[in-house]
Amino acid sequence: MPILKADAAACQGYASCVIAADDYFDIDDDGLVVLLSTEVPEADRERVDRAARACPAAALRLEGA
């Protein structure tokens, strides 16, 4: 199953991931990405991959996608 990974050092809190898939991503008060789930079932793969690619800071990756 594809695994979602976040690079906390790269995250700038732009929240484009949250807009694209708020069932997988949120941000905390400091703007740091919070992964709500890291295992992505096949049915969500394309949507979550797109959300990860929407990150302006390239802080997100869906591995095995």
Place this chain on the structure above:
Amino acid sequence: MTGDVVIVGASVAGVALARTLRSSGFTGRVRLVDRETEEPYDKPPLSKGRLEEPVRLLTRPEAERLGLELLLGVEATGLDTAARRLALSDGSRIGYGALVIATGVRARRSPWIGPGVHVLRTLADARALHADLAQGGDLVVVGAGFIGAEVASTAIDQGCRVTLVDPLTSPPARVVGQSVGDRILTWHERAGVNLRLGRVVEALDQLADGISVRLDDGEVLRADHVVVGIGAEVDVDWLAGSGLHLEDGIACDPHGRALGADDVGEGRVGEGRVGEGRVGEGQVFAAGDVARWAAADGAPGRRIEHWNSAQEQARCIAATLLDPERPQSPSAVPMVWSDQHGRTVQVLGAVDPGVEPRLVEDGDRLLALWDDGGRVTGAVSLGWPRGALAARRAIANGAAVTAVVDTVAPREAAR
């Protein structure tokens, strides 16, 4: 061969389109043509100090795995829409079923050239600049738009002494309005950037030991390096005579179909079915910075130089190619971002710099909100990610300013 897709420009729009076609099940031929020899890379990080390892949009192994053909180091030099053929700089001509032009824009040429004088648009530009900045010394940045401001911030971090010159007295105000713009200027001042605002560079001369930059008030700045960040311009000369409508970029309908390509407006759409590799049938599309999409109601649009808009336009084109009966139009809230002196700027939706916004503050975090009398239409966040997120949702949903304020600063709303 009419079923294949040729994409000119391995830009964020071009690569997003290629990926989306594949993830949507399209099995036809997809070729990406780019004048640069580099594996496709992301441009926004280039001014933001993250250069050691460029962010790749697509690697060769990945392209191979996805069945995407990369034609790198060749430039498109001409287009014959009637014959559905693209001329390339290596002398070859390639046919297409559907063509998507996503070549972006280029840095406006510097009126001055010479050693130590840089523009910044491509990875090669960025590598040359950062090699120079690594030596320290004095940097003069001409033009205080977002890219100039980001370069100033990056260079200060690298130990350079930095002077930022711009003809406007408050350059960021042109985008975000006076009060927010003034706030951004204080970041530069606190970081130690020398500001020369309301000043025009009159001459730039090479000296034995550097560069002299003469301003219109007579001041002469000595520099080891100069960055000329005076905007970007479209480059569509190669499309002259193609029939495409070229007025400030490539004019398109609300779905990105270029006007003037032979079958736009004649009701002829592709006969493609997903998986069959027959799409678009001669259609020409444009996406990203080079494209000027009409508004949803058909009114003439304007070019949008936004990274997220480029991605969304690419997705719309992919969907329209694969299901021409239901052509797509963008719906996402436009977003521009910038990193300066360790802080983030986010510009969301439609911001009118001539109108003073409602300001919400929390410590040194600031959210500026523009509304149309009821609903939030635009916002700027300075270092306030949750504020920006609330505003972005409000713009998308047509929520009121009070709803945003209530979300991000309940105490203030209760007052």
